[in-house]
Amino acid sequence: MLRVPITSPLTELDRKKERAPVPKEWAYAPAPESRDVVSIKERYGHFVGGKWLEPSETYTTISPATEETLAEVGQATPEEVETAVAAAREAFENGWSGIAPAERAKYLFRIARTLQERAREFAVLESLNGGKPIKESRDVDLPLAAAHFFYYAGWADKLEYAFPNRRPRPIGVAGQIIPWNFPLLMLSWKIAPALAAGNTVVLKPAETTPLSALLFADVLRQAELPPGVVNIVTGDGRAGAALVKSEGVDKIAFTGSTEVGKAIQRELAGTGKKLTLELGGKAANIIFDDAALDQAVEGIVNGIYFNQGHVCCAGSRLLVQESIYEPVIEKLKRRLTTLRVGDPLDKNTDVGAINSKQQLDKIRELVEAGEEEGAEIYQPPCRLPEKGYWFAPTVFTNVAQSYRIAQEEIFGPVLSVLTFRTPEEAVEKANNTPYGLSAGVWTEKGSRILWMAERLRAGVVWANTFNRFDPTSPFGGYKESGFGREGGLHGLEPYIDFDGTEPFGG
Amino acid sequence: MPMAQAPVLPRGFELPLEPRLPRIGSVDAVALEERAASLAKRSIKKEAKVFALELAVRMMDLTTLEGQDTPGKVAALASKAIRPDPSEPGVPSVAAICVYPNLVPAAVARVEGSSVKVASVATAFPSGQSPIELKLEEVAWVVDQGADEVDMVIDRGAFLSGRYAKVYDEIVRVKEAAGDAHLKVILEVSELGTYDNVRRASLLAMAAGADFIKTSTGKLPGAATLPVTLCMLEAIRDVYEENGRMVGMKPAGGIRQAKQAVQYLVQLHETLGPDWLTPDLYRLGASSLLNDVLMQLRKEKTGVYQSPDYFTVD
Numbered sequence: 001m002l003r004v005p006i007t008s009p010l011t012e013l014d015r016k017k018e019r020a021p022v023p024k025e026w027a028y029a030p031a032p033e034s035r036d037v038v039s040i041k042e043r044y045g046h047f048v049g050g051k052w053l054e055p056s057e058t059y060t061t062i063s064p065a066t067e068e069t070l071a072e073v074g075q076a077t078p079e080e081v082e083t084a085v086a087a088a089r090e091a092f093e094n095g096w097s098g099i100a101p102a103e104r105a106k107y108l109f110r111i112a113r114t115l116q117e118r119a120r121e122f123a124v125l126e127s128l129n130g131g132k133p134i135k136e137s138r139d140v141d142l143p144l145a146a147a148h149f150f151y152y153a154g155w156a157d158k159l160e161y162a163f164p165n166r167r168p169r170p171i172g173v174a175g176q177i178i179p180w181n182f183p184l185l186m187l188s189w190k191i192a193p194a195l196a197a198g199n200t201v202v203l204k205p206a207e208t209t210p211l212s213a214l215l216f217a218d219v220l221r222q223a224e225l226p227p228g229v230v231n232i233v234t235g236d237g238r239a240g241a242a243l244v245k246s247e248g249v250d251k252i253a254f255t256g257s258t259e260v261g262k263a264i265q266r267e268l269a270g271t272g273k274k275l276t277l278e279l280g281g282k283a284a285n286i287i288f289d290d291a292a293l294d295q296a297v298e299g300i301v302n303g304i305y306f307n308q309g310h311v312c313c314a315g316s317r318l319l320v321q322e323s324i325y326e327p328v329i330e331k332l333k334r335r336l337t338t339l340r341v342g343d344p345l346d347k348n349t350d351v352g353a354i355n356s357k358q359q360l361d362k363i364r365e366l367v368e369a370g371e372e373e374g375a376e377i378y379q380p381p382c383r384l385p386e387k388g389y390w391f392a393p394t395v396f397t398n399v400a401q402s403y404r405i406a407q408e409e410i411f412g413p414v415l416s417v418l419t420f421r422t423p424e425e426a427v428e429k430a431n432n433t434p435y436g437l438s439a440g441v442w443t444e445k446g447s448r449i450l451w452m453a454e455r456l457r458a459g460v461v462w463a464n465t466f467n468r469f470d471p472t473s474p475f476g477g478y479k480e481s482g483f484g485r486e487g488g489l490h491g492l493e494p495y496i497d498f499d500g501t502e503p504f505g506g
Numbered sequence: 507m508p509m510a511q512a513p514v515l516p517r518g519f520e521l522p523l524e525p526r527l528p529r530i531g532s533v534d535a536v537a538l539e540e541r542a543a544s545l546a547k548r549s550i551k552k553e554a555k556v557f558a559l560e561l562a563v564r565m566m567d568l569t570t571l572e573g574q575d576t577p578g579k580v581a582a583l584a585s586k587a588i589r590p591d592p593s594e595p596g597v598p599s600v601a602a603i604c605v606y607p608n609l610v611p612a613a614v615a616r617v618e619g620s621s622v623k624v625a626s627v628a629t630a631f632p633s634g635q636s637p638i639e640l641k642l643e644e645v646a647w648v649v650d651q652g653a654d655e656v657d658m659v660i661d662r663g664a665f666l667s668g669r670y671a672k673v674y675d676e677i678v679r680v681k682e683a684a685g686d687a688h689l690k691v692i693l694e695v696s697e698l699g700t701y702d703n704v705r706r707a708s709l710l711a712m713a714a715g716a717d718f719i720k721t722s723t724g725k726l727p728g729a730a731t732l733p734v735t736l737c738m739l740e741a742i743r744d745v746y747e748e749n750g751r752m753v754g755m756k757p758a759g760g761i762r763q764a765k766q767a768v769q770y771l772v773q774l775h776e777t778l779g780p781d782w783l784t785p786d787l788y789r790l791g792a793s794s795l796l797n798d799v800l801m802q803l804r805k806e807k808t809g810v811y812q813s814p815d816y817f818t819v820d
Contacts, residue, residue, distance in 0.1 A: 025780065026554065026558070026775055026780060028548065028549075028551075028554045029552040029554040029555070031549035031550075031551050135547065291532075292531065292532045292533050292534035292537070292538075293531055294533075295533065295534035295538055295541070296534075298537055298541050299537065327747075330747065338776045347547075347549040348548050444532050464534055464536070465536070
C-alpha cells in the first residue's frame with residue numbers, strides 16, 4: 001500500500017519552526033607550535049674535531065617567513081675547511097676505521113634515538129630556518145631522518161653480508177654538501193651510510209639553512225661520537241668549493257642544482273675522488289582517465305605543493321589524459337582554494353615560505369616567462385604575509401612542451417599542465433626532458449603501471465602515490481638528475497672501497 | 507506495481523537520468539585514508555573550536571534506537587534536544603531526535619513548537635529485509651504521525667548481488683511515500699566492503715532522490731569512519747559539480763567525543779566548503795556525543811573541566 005499524503009504535515013511544521021541562522025565563516029584560530037622548545041645561540045662556529053671552532057668570517061641566517069635574524073654563523077674559509085678535513089682524516093686513521101663494526105652501529109642507533117627524542121625541537125628549528133610547514137617537518141622530515149639512522153645502523157656490522165666476497169672497506173674522508181630543501185633529512189641521507197660503512201665526514205649544510213645541522217652537533221655530543229668523525233662547516237658556495245678542492249677528501253657527495261653538480265664533476269675529473277650527484281628534476285605526474293580522480297588530485301597537490309615545491313623530485317609537470325582534462329583541472333583548482341598558505345609554525349599551514357629571496361626571484365622570473373609564452377595562469381585567492389618570502393600556489397594550463405616552464409626546474413609551488421591522448425604519448429612526453437629523477441603514474445590498471453614503469457626513464461616511479469620515501473628504497477636520477485643512489489643497500493655502495501671489485505656485477 | 511526505470515550501474519548513470527550524474531569512477535583506498543588522516547590533524551583552537559562545537563550541537567540528530575525505548579525516555583530525550591544545557595541558555599537546540607516508528611508520536615508531541623525535528627527510522631530498520639510494500643507502509647505511517655524526516659536503509663542484499671535496479675527502485679518509491687519529509691538513505695557502509703561500493707551506493711542513492719546519504723544504522727561495529735565519510739562527501743561534491751544539486755550527509759555510529767565531531771566538521775568544511783555548514787545539509791547521528799560536546803563548550807567558556815555530574819543524563 002502506498003499512502004502519499006496530499007498535503008504534507010511538514011510544510012506547516014516548517015513554518016512554525018525557525019532555526020537560529022548558522023554563522024557561515026569558520027576561520028581557524030592560529031595554532032602555532034611553541035618556539036620555546038628550541039634555544040638558538042646568538043653565534044655559531046664550525047664544529048670541528050668535536051669542538052666549536054671560532055670562525056674568522058660570519059654571516060647571518062634568517063627566518064624566510066619573517067626575515068628576522070636567527071643567528072650569526074661562520075663562513076668557512078679554505079683554511080677552516082682544511083682544518084675540518086684534517087680532523088676527519090685523523091679520526092679516520094686513529095680509531096674510527098678500526099673499531100668493531102658493531103660499535104659503529106651503537107653510535108648510529110644512539111643518534112637515531114636522540115633524534116626521535118628531540119624531534120619536536122628539531123622540527124621547530126627546521127621550520128623556523130627553512131620556512132617549511134611544521135606539519136611537514138614534524139610528520140615527514142624528522143621521522144624519516146631518524147629512520148635513516150636506524151636503517152643504516154643495522155647495516156654497519158653486516159657489510160660482509162651486504163656485499164659478499166667483495167671485501168668492503170671504508171673509503172676515508174667523505175665531503176658532503178647538502179641543499180636547503182630538507183636540511184636535516186639530507187644530512188641523515190648523507191651521514192648515516194657514510195658512518196655505517198666506516199668513513200668520517202665533513203658536512204657543509206646549505207647557506208640558508210645551517211641551524212639544524214649545527215643543532216645536530218649537540219646530538220653527536222649526546223651520542224658520545226668520537227671527535228672528528230663528523231665535522232660541520234657552514235658557509236656559502238665558496239666553502240663548498242673549498243671542500244670539493246681539498247686534497248684530503250676521498251669522496252664527494254653532492255645534492256643540489258645541476259649547474260653546480262656539473263661544475264663539481266669538472267673539478268673532480270682526473271683526481272680519483274669518488275663522486276655521487278643528486279641534482280634537479282622535472283618529474284611528470286601522469287593521470288590516466290581510469291584513475292581515482294579525487295585521490296589523484298591529492299597526489300598532484302602533494303606532488304608539487306609539498307614543501308612549497310622545493311623538492312628535486314617534485315611532480316612539476318602534470319600530464320593529464322585529454323578525456324578527463326576538465327574535471328581534473330576543475331577539481332585541482334577547487335582543491336587549491338583550500339590550501340592554507342602562511343606561518344610555517346602554524347600547525348594548520350599547508351604551504352609555508354619560500355626558502356630565500358634568491359629562490360623567490362627565480363620562481364618569479366620563470367612564472368613571468370610562462371605568462372609571456374602564453375600559458376594560462378591560475379592562483380587561488382590567498383593573502384600572503386607582507387614580510388618574508390612568499391609565493392602563491394600556481395597552476396599553468398595551456399602549456400606547450402617547448403615552454404620554459406615545461407622544461408626548466410622551477411623549484412617552487414608552480415605546476416605546468418600538459419595533456420596526452422595515449423600511453424605511448426604520455427611516455428614520450430614524460431621522457432622528453434634533460435632530467436630523470438622521478439615520475440608518477442595514476443591508473444587503476446595494474447598492467448599499465450608496469451608497462452609505464454618499464455618505459456619511464458626516471459630513478460623512481462610512483463604508482464598511485466607521490467613523494468613517498470623510505471630508507472630501504474634507493475633514490476637517485478638518470479641523465480642530468482645525477483648518478484649514484486641514496487637509500488637502501490645501494491646507498492652504502494658509494495661509501496665503500498671494493499678493493500677493485502665492482503658491486504652488483506658492475 | 508510498475509518498477510521505476512532504474513539505470514544499470516556498469517553502463518553508467520546516463521540512461522534516463524536528467525540531469526546527468528558524474529562518472530562512477532573509483533576510489534583509491536590508501537590515498538583516501540591518508541587524506542582523511544591528514545585532515546584529522548587540523549588543530550582547532552579557541553573561537554574556532556567554540557564555533558565547531560556549537561555547530562556540532564546544531565547538526566546533531568540525538569538518537570535512541572533501543573528495544574527498551576519508552577515514551578518516557580523519548581520525552582526526556584526530546585527535552586534535552588530542545589535545551590541541551592539548562593544552565594547555558596546560549597547553547598542551541600539540536601537538529602532532530604531520531605527514534606523508532608512507535609516512538610514518533612511521543613517525540614512529535616514533545617518537540618512541538620520548537621525547532622527540533624523528528625526523524626524516524628523506517629523500512630525494516632536496521633536490516634531492510636522485508637517486502638517493499640511493508641516498507642512503504644511503514645514510511646507512510648511515520649510521516650502521517652508527524653515525522654519530519656525518514657531514515658531508510660538500502661537493501662544491501664540486493665546491492666551486493668548486483669541488483670542495483672532493485673535498490674534504486676526501492677529508494678524512488680520510499681521517496682514518493684515520504685512525500686515532503688526529508689529522506690536520509692542509510693548505506694550501512696560496514697556491510698558494503700569497499701570504498702568503491704560506498705561510492706557506487708552513494709551515487710545510486712542520490713540518483714534515486716535521497717536528500718541525505720547516511721553511513722550507518724549504528725547497529726554494527728565499524729560504523730561511521732572519517733575515510734568512509736570523506737568518500738561519500740566526494741560523491742556528493744561530484745553530484746553538485748555535475749548538476750548543482752546539494753545533497754546532505756550524515757555520518758552516524760561511533761562518534762562519541764567532541765574531538766571526533768570537530769574532525770568530521772573540518773573534513774566537511776574542507777571538502778564541500780562553507781555552504782554545507784548547516785543542519786540542512788549535514789547531521790551527526792549520535793547518542794552519547796552531546797554531553798561531551800557540552801562539557802567541552804563549558805570548558806572553553808570557563809577554562810576548567812567540570813564533572814559529568816553537571817550535565818544531565820537523559
